[in-house]
Amino acid sequence: MRFDNGRLITLEGGEGSGKSTQAEILAMRLARAGRRVVATRxxxxxxxxxxxxxxxxxxxxxxxxxxxxxxxxxVARKDHIDCQIGAAVTDGKWVVCDRFVDSTRAYQGAMEGLPRSILESLERLTVGDFMPDLTLILDIDPEAGMARANARREEGEEVDRFEQEELLLHDRVRQGFLDIAEEEPERCVVIDANQPEEIVAEDIWEAVTERLGA
Incomplete structure (x- = not known):
């Protein structure tokens, strides 16, 4: 249940899909629209x-x-909900979160093969009914996404745990996110992240205003 029109919006997608950048843009646009916003990850x-x-x-x-x-x-998600985003939404704030429960489904589930029954049990214990009001899935070709991720990395910066995986596994992640969107169309909107940044931002804003009346 949401009180005082608080909302939870999550952005999901594979490596290099532009989630972090688009989360920042969306948070700023919501704030300009008069919403009290919390940006997190x-x-x-x-x-x-x-x-x-x-x-x-x-x-x-x-x-x-x-x-x-x-x-x-x-464990991290439970702490995040208990210490920050749960209270923010209850207080009427709009929370924009870079990744949430669907990333665990896509990476540990679709990519690494963890049974769905285990993931669902963990979700019941940590998330319960506290699911996003809207999930924006930024879909990008994995090869293009990895090229973006490599280009943005600063000299000497280490590759993180998930960027190290082979391209075939990133294909599984992409399909995992698309499967989630197909199963839950009332919550999820797929955004073409292969487009220029400004066009992606406009598509996101259109989805948010259409679904949530921002």
């Missing part, structure tokens, strides 16, 4: 979750398998 968004983020993206957890990663993502 996953894994992270709260002190405890940020500590877990560092461990996961460093690759230290991957050797223990997808269940260990999914479990830590779930």
């Amino acid at each position: 996953e894994p992270g968004g709260s002190p405890g979750a940020e500590a877990i983020r560092e461990a996961i993206l460093s690759g230290k957890v991957s050797k223990y398998g997808p269940f260990a990663e999914a479990l830590l993502f779930a």
